[in-house]
Amino acid sequence: MRYPHTRLRRMRRDEFSRRLMREHVLTADDLIYPVFVHEPDGRAPVGSMPGIERLSIDELLRVAEQACALRIPALALFPVTAPEAKSLDAAAAWADDGLVQRAVRALKQRFPQLGVITDVALDPYTAHGQDGLLDASGYVVNDETVEALVKQALSHARAGADVVAPSDMMDGRIGAIRQALEAEGHIHTRILAYSAKYASSFYGPFRDAVGSAGALGKGNKTTYQMDPANADEALREVALDLDEGADMVMVKPGLPYLDIVRRVKERFGAPTFVYQVSGEYAMLKAAAQNGWLDERACALEALVSIKRAGADGVLTYFALDAARWLREG
Numbered sequence: 001m002r003y004p005h006t007r008l009r010r011m012r013r014d015e016f017s018r019r020l021m022r023e024h025v026l027t028a029d030d031l032i033y034p035v036f037v038h039e040p041d042g043r044a045p046v047g048s049m050p051g052i053e054r055l056s057i058d059e060l061l062r063v064a065e066q067a068c069a070l071r072i073p074a075l076a077l078f079p080v081t082a083p084e085a086k087s088l089d090a091a092a093a094w095a096d097d098g099l100v101q102r103a104v105r106a107l108k109q110r111f112p113q114l115g116v117i118t119d120v121a122l123d124p125y126t127a128h129g130q131d132g133l134l135d136a137s138g139y140v141v142n143d144e145t146v147e148a149l150v151k152q153a154l155s156h157a158r159a160g161a162d163v164v165a166p167s168d169m170m171d172g173r174i175g176a177i178r179q180a181l182e183a184e185g186h187i188h189t190r191i192l193a194y195s196a197k198y199a200s201s202f203y204g205p206f207r208d209a210v211g212s213a214g215a216l217g218k219g220n221k222t223t224y225q226m227d228p229a230n231a232d233e234a235l236r237e238v239a240l241d242l243d244e245g246a247d248m249v250m251v252k253p254g255l256p257y258l259d260i261v262r263r264v265k266e267r268f269g270a271p272t273f274v275y276q277v278s279g280e281y282a283m284l285k286a287a288a289q290n291g292w293l294d295e296r297a298c299a300l301e302a303l304v305s306i307k308r309a310g311a312d313g314v315l316t317y318f319a320l321d322a323a324r325w326l327r328e329g
């Protein structure tokens with residue numbers, strides 16, 4: 001008798017056995033929702049990110065309420081800074097009454113149980129759109145930028161941020177921020193390090209959303225963000241950030257970098273997060289709007305793939321929708 005020696009299809013035949021052998025499960029616990037906060041009243045749509053809006057602090061509180069109801073553990077805040085608040089020294093980044101600082105206070109007062117993550121980087125505040133301070137030649141200087149990032153991170157911690165997330169890719173910033181947080185008694189403030197952050201063109205819609213695209217112009221971030229061609233270097237970045245005191249590490253973007261996620265998780269076993277970035281969201285949305293892809297099925301597939309690669313959680317613009325879809329089953 002001829003028969004396939006092994007019939008893997010047996011276990012796939014029925015829903016019950018597919019469920020029993022499912023290796024990875026996506027839940028609302030895995031989701032972090034990135035939100036854009038702006039000064040004007042109300043909401044403003046982001047053209048290249050259908051379904052995503054810039055929010056006033058009042059509107060942010062409404063969205064936070066939805067996130068809490070959906071059991072999403074945390075929000076990540078990204079400010080839209082008015083052009084007149086931008087400068088060469090990025091001083092608005094650590095203003096005690098800055099937009100982010102006020103947003104953090106408002107969120108923590110209303111929803112103390114909701115995790116609040118802040119972005120530590122200067123690009124929303126610099127007139128040139130780079131994540132750091134420039135020298136006369138236009139090079140982003142490392143150590144002076146780290147000093148500014150320390151001030152920014154401290155101002156977020158004072159406002160009550162649960163997690164500060166340096167996304168700038170300067171050398172030594174995690175250690176400097178950790179030391180400053182400890183020195184000021186913020187021993188519970190977590191650091192989510194954007195450790196393996198690539199110089200990716202998938203950030204385009206985000207730069208539209210926060211208005212840094214115009215400031216950056218034809219500039220790029222290749223002298224500090226990583227080369228998409230590199231993998232071993234990502235492991236060195238993660239090793240340094242963990243050694244300097246990061247509680248969580250991140251790989252960014254998501255889908256094109258799942259090999260990095262796998263290697264980081266396997267090598268270090270640390271809490272590992274992925275940023276499914278604006279361009280990944282925009283691609284899925286655009287295809288879905290054209291009727292070319294099933295949005296819900298593809299978004300959930302991408303998210304569970306990120307978990308399968310080794311991530312503990314995902315920053316995703318689909319967070320609210322995904323939590324709803326998962327609830328609907």
Ligand code: PBG
Nearest residue numbers: 121123167202203206277278279
């Ligand atoms: C800036 C920052 C960027 C993103 C998060 N923080 C853009 C950049 O580095 O230029 C991108 C996120 C996204 O594309 O969704 N520090």
